[in-house]
Amino acid sequence: AQKITQTQPGMFVQEKEAxxxxxxxxxxxxxxxxxxxxxxxxxxxxxxxxxxxxxxxxATEGRYSLxxxxxxxxxxxxxxxxxxxxxxxxFCAMREGRDDKIIFGKGTRLxxxx
Amino acid sequence: xxxxxxxxxxxxKTRGQQVTLSCSPISGxxxxxxxxxxxxxxxxxxxxxxxxxxxxxGNFPGRFxxxxxxxxxxxxxxxxxxLGDSALYLCxxxxxxxxxxxxxxxxxxxxxx
Numbered sequence: 001a002q003k004i005t006q007t008q009p010g011m012f013v014q015e016k017e018a019x020x021x022x023x024x025x026x027x028x029x030x031x032x033x034x035x036x037x038x039x040x041x042x043x044x045x046x047x048x049x050x051x052x053x054x055x056x057x058x059a060t061e062g063r064y065s066l067x068x069x070x071x072x073x074x075x076x077x078x079x080x081x082x083x084x085x086x087x088x089x090x091f092c093a094m095r096e097g098r099d100d101k102i103i104f105g106k107g108t109r110l111x112x113x114x
Numbered sequence: 115x116x117x118x119x120x121x122x123x124x125x126x127k128t129r130g131q132q133v134t135l136s137c138s139p140i141s142g143x144x145x146x147x148x149x150x151x152x153x154x155x156x157x158x159x160x161x162x163x164x165x166x167x168x169x170x171x172g173n174f175p176g177r178f179x180x181x182x183x184x185x186x187x188x189x190x191x192x193x194x195x196x197l198g199d200s201a202l203y204l205c206x207x208x209x210x211x212x213x214x215x216x217x218x219x220x221x222x223x224x225x226x227x
Binding site: 046 | 147149156157158159162169170172202204206215216217218219220221223
């Protein structure tokens with residue numbers, strides 16, 4: 001079974017609109033961390049945001065916020081006021097406490113339209 | 115502060131050959147992780163090194179190996195290359211083992227003919 005599921009292979013969004021990228025995860029480990037990375041066409045992975053399983057508040061980093069719904073095992077990335085430079089591949093990832101490996105989802109390709 | 119560097123950036127090899135990729139982490143970072151990215155399998159964890167010790171390994175055959183030096187630089191070796199090894203190999207560094215924030219290098223694009 002997939003541990004990280006990103007159901008949106010591609011999305012088109014108008015510039016300046018808010019974007020929500022979906023991510024659901026599967027784990028029985030009470031201790032885990034959730035990440036979002038951005039990969040532009042250049043190929044380099046850029047860390048965006050992190051949420052720990054015990055964190056009470058949703059993580060935020062500038063225009064990025066993580067909508068963490070623990071009971072639903074959901075960790076959606078919200079990008080406010082999208083910009084053309086946000087066009088990229090976005091990956092959701094999880095690290096479980098017991099084996100410490102990072103598992104990535106298949107990614108969502110986001111296209112921001114002018 | 116310089117970012118993570120990977121050399122070479124591009125590599126073409128033939129089946130059966132072996133290859134060594136290099137990764138220099140951000141200064142002060144002691145953890146280095148390696149990932150393989152392919153269109154079919156996506157991003158897959160290869161291994162993580164911390165203080166010259168492999169602390170974690172993904173589900174890859176023994177042809178894939180690595181090491182880390184005392185200056186935290188890391189090398190990854192793939193022996194007896196197969197066509198399916200063609201991929202982007204990414205290296206990431208973090209301050210601590212199992213670090214939450216990983217900084218990635220630009221990757222090495224390996225093509226096996």
